[in-house]
Amino acid sequence: MKNKILLYALPVIQVLTLSCKKDLKMDTETQTDSVTFVDSDLERKIHLRNAKNKKAIFFPDSLNSDIYIQNILKLENELDSLLRKKSSLEANLLYEDYSQELIANLTSFNFTKSDILDNYVNYPPNEIPEEWKKQIEYLKTLGIELVYEGEGYYSFQFKHDYFYQLFKGKVTSDLETFLNNYAEDSKVVFQVDAGIVVPWKEIRKRILRWEKFIIDNPESRYNTTAKEVYAFYLSCYLLGMENTRTYEAKTREIYPEIKNDYLLFISGNPNSFSTELTKEYLEYFDYAAKNLNNDQFEQEIQQHVIDILQETLNYKTN
Secondary structure, three states: OOOOOOOOOOOHHHHHOOOOOOOOOOOOOOOOOOOOOOOOOHHHHHHHHHHOOOOOOOOOHHHHOOHHHHHHHHHHHHHHHHHOOOOHHHHHHHHHHHHHHHHHHHHHHHHHOHHHHOOHHHOOHHHOOHHHHHHHHHHHHOOEEEEEEEOOEEEEEEOOOHHHHHHOOOOOHHHHHHHHHHHHHOOOOOEEOOEEOOOHHHHHHHHHHHHHHHHHOOOOOOHHHHHHHHHHHHHHHHHEEOOEEOEEOOOOEEOHHHHHHHHHHHHHOOOOHHHHHHHHHHHHHHHHHHHOOHHHHHHHHHHHHHHHHHHHHHHHHO
16 A cells, blocks of 8 residues: 555644643543454444444455454444543543544554555446455445545545544533534545645635634644644645645736635635735735745745744734
8 A cells, every 4th residue: 555645634634643641540441341342243243333323234254353443343332431431521531542543543454455445446436346345335334434545546534524423522612623623624635646626715614614713712732733734724725735836936926716716715704814814925925926036936935824824823822
């Protein structure tokens, strides 16, 4: 499998891989009604899936003894038991621990499935091997989907709202909002092959969603990561990506449709600090286009966006 494939594209991979020092002691060995899944225990596995209102089908033979899938099921069961006994603050720590474990197992699972992931693109839909179809359909019942990563590669990823649904109503309000934002972002793929593949209006929605979180939750432990996600989206909105630039470097002009979107954004959100940044960017772009030489122009434009983001996030939210 392609080494650079990640379960979640940067920067939002940090959303689900937070680490922390435990301020509260949590003894998962003594407080967990865990189920040990063994290969012969298919009936109990299927019963567990039914209990969670997921479609029950028999494990494909190739997944029956897969240690990583068994670990995911076990972790889900442990988590369900623990969440019934914990406060919202303790549930936050469970999120941070269990999300890492779940992602680690799914990452490892991906590396065992290079036969599918490296070769799926080579098959027309009506010629996909039957065993692959069974595996993919079964994994869907676990909230795991096959996702196109670009450049002909695929990966198995948790469904966009997997973590939100696991922790909804159990964690603090800031974390629940954080996970909901992530779920909304993950409904559709944002970038493929170094190019943005969503409409510019979708980037605007993401920018405003994360700006609201930053403003509403200034003391949240997730605020720093929210700022990083926000900065990623706003920099993409202003500069684009390698294969979807917002301006033509040779003519030093912002593409008309992009500039119109900026003006729409500014007029529709007069009180947003994202609007302030967009105005500042447009003003600096005009200055740079008129006064900087070719060697300086692009470098200075990109550095300016970095600088205004850093200054604004520090000033507005601290």
